[in-house]
Amino acid sequence: MGYILALDQGTTSSRAIIFDAAMQIVAVAQEEFQQHYPASGWVEHDASDLWSTTAATARAVIEKAGLSARDIAAIGITNQRETTLIWDRKTGKPIHKAIVWQDRRTAEFCAKLRADGHEDMITARTGLLADPYFSATKVKYILDTVEGARDRARAGELAFGTVDSWLIWNMTGGRAHVTDATNAARTMLYDIHKGRWSQTICDLFDIPRELLPEVKDCAADFGQTRADLFGHEIPILGIAGDQQAATIGQACFTPGMLKSTYGTGCFAVLNTGSTPVASTNKLLTTIAYQLDGTPTYALEGSIFIAGAVVQWLRDGLKVIRAAPETQALAEQADPKQDLILVPAFVGLGAPYWKPEARGAVFGLTRNSGPAEFARAALESVGYQTRDLLEAMQADWAREGAQPSLRVDGGMAASDYAMQFLSDIIGAPVDRPQVLETTALGAAWLAGMRAGVWPGMEEFAKGWAVERQFTANMGEDDREERYARWKRAVNSVLEV
Secondary structure: OOEEEEEEEOOOEEEEEEEOOOOOEEEEEEEEOOOEOOOOOOOEEOHHHHHHHHHHHHHHHHHHOOOOHHHEEEEEEEEOOOOEEEEEOOOOOEOOOEEOOOOOOOHHHHHHHHHOOOHHHHHHHHOOOOOOOOHHHHHHHHHHHOOOHHHHHHOOOEEEEOHHHHHHHHHOOOOOOEEEHHHHOOOOOEEOOOOEEOHHHHHHHOOOHHHOOEEEOOEOOOOEOOHHHHOOOOEEEEEEEHHHHHHHHOOOOOOOOEEEEEOOOEEEEEEEEOOOOOOOOOOEEEEEEEEOOEEEEEEEEEEOOOHHHHHHHHHHOOOOOOOOHHHHHHHHOOOOOOOEEEOOEOEEOOOOOEOOOOOEEEOOOOOOOHHHHHHHHHHHHHHHHHHHHHHHHHHOOOOOOOOOEEEEOHHHHOHHHHHHHHHHHOOOEEEEOOOOHHHHHHHHHHHHHHOOOOOHHHHHHOOOEEEEEOOOOOHHHHHHHHHHHHHHHHHHHHO
16 A cells, blocks of 8 residues: 555646655556647647546556555646636536637737736736636636536536546546645636635636635545546545646755746746745746645746647657657757747747747748757747746845756756756756656655655655756856847747
8 A cells, every 4th residue: 555646637648657655656657638729829628538548547557567456545636737627517528628728719808807907906816917828717718608608607517627626526426526725726716815716806707606626735635536447446635736746746845946847838936935925027926835724835937838849840840750859959950050949839928928929930041950940949948947037036036045946847858958958047957866756746745645655854855866957158158148039039029
């Protein structure tokens, strides 16, 4: 019973990882699923794909590890945040495809919210901006679009959830309609100061409270899996949205500690402790984690396109066949060409928050080719991260803050990308021995709650660096390159 099953439901794939009592990975299973793009700027998932791939990888990893459900002490879940589902409580069937966090269809409505003066109230309560990124406007869209949905919601016939809620509903056979504080904090409906759903915001969006799940700590009793699912009931004891789970997995438990995760997007999270810090630089104030009823707050900067820029090289331009090829290509690039790629494919996130912005490439010559595009793609992630860190320093200038950046996610495996990141921010970048920090964070919540894993202090002591990247770029070169980036971004913003 010392094993923990972590379910990591992401934007492009579902993964299941089993950790042993020593917090080491025993087995991994992964399955990709289809993305749907019904219109420009729209991104959807088939909700059944999210569930079926999660269930399939969970079964596969238990079998791969040579275990049975009776060997699993608990399940921890981490998930893509803000992605929005509404389903029928009786049948369990969604009334609309899942609207993904990247989706921008509600941009016009968000612009109206800002024009009507509602954003300050929203930010004061939720720590978020009035942006299509968050769940609330997606919920309103579904209720507005699907005939009779709002009336059915008021009658208690429908349930809203982020992906964690959807998975737990299915795992428990509809017995539990729950979420945790970190996912609730990303809906734009949750008052992060009072720790409850905001009636004022629900009224503003005409969202019935009957739709909403119960909010719990990150480590809590979220229910038991159906006995027929894995052959034996397993308790679900941990939940955290993917970026908060990575913050936990990176052991960023002290105010001032900072991590950045490079998946489909890039997300930098700065632990600010027991005090929520209001941003004046368009960062988000959010909950890093909540344990024993007490929230720990964070500043977060969200970049919409990080690893997705490499997918664009592969699937859009077709200049690579697999992501690892970008490193060798980037190293072959002509050093005399200074391509700048602004990957605003679905708008720009923090610290700009311009959903209408679109991508551009600057500095093209007749000799620009795949190598130069690969280098520009990897470097775009470093530039965007510096944007976030500068905004964080402006919002929370504090002596003794962590001097290095802890990184994880798929792109963190690229030595080229991480070296450029260190060069452009002028600070060390620490890559941990366990890159699966998101799954590890969810697993720790469940394992700690189950009593088979250590508490916070011992867990933090076990964090270890695999490689530290230190800045080699000269100060003048660094600032000249960053100035070119800022000019390129300003050009996109002005269009």
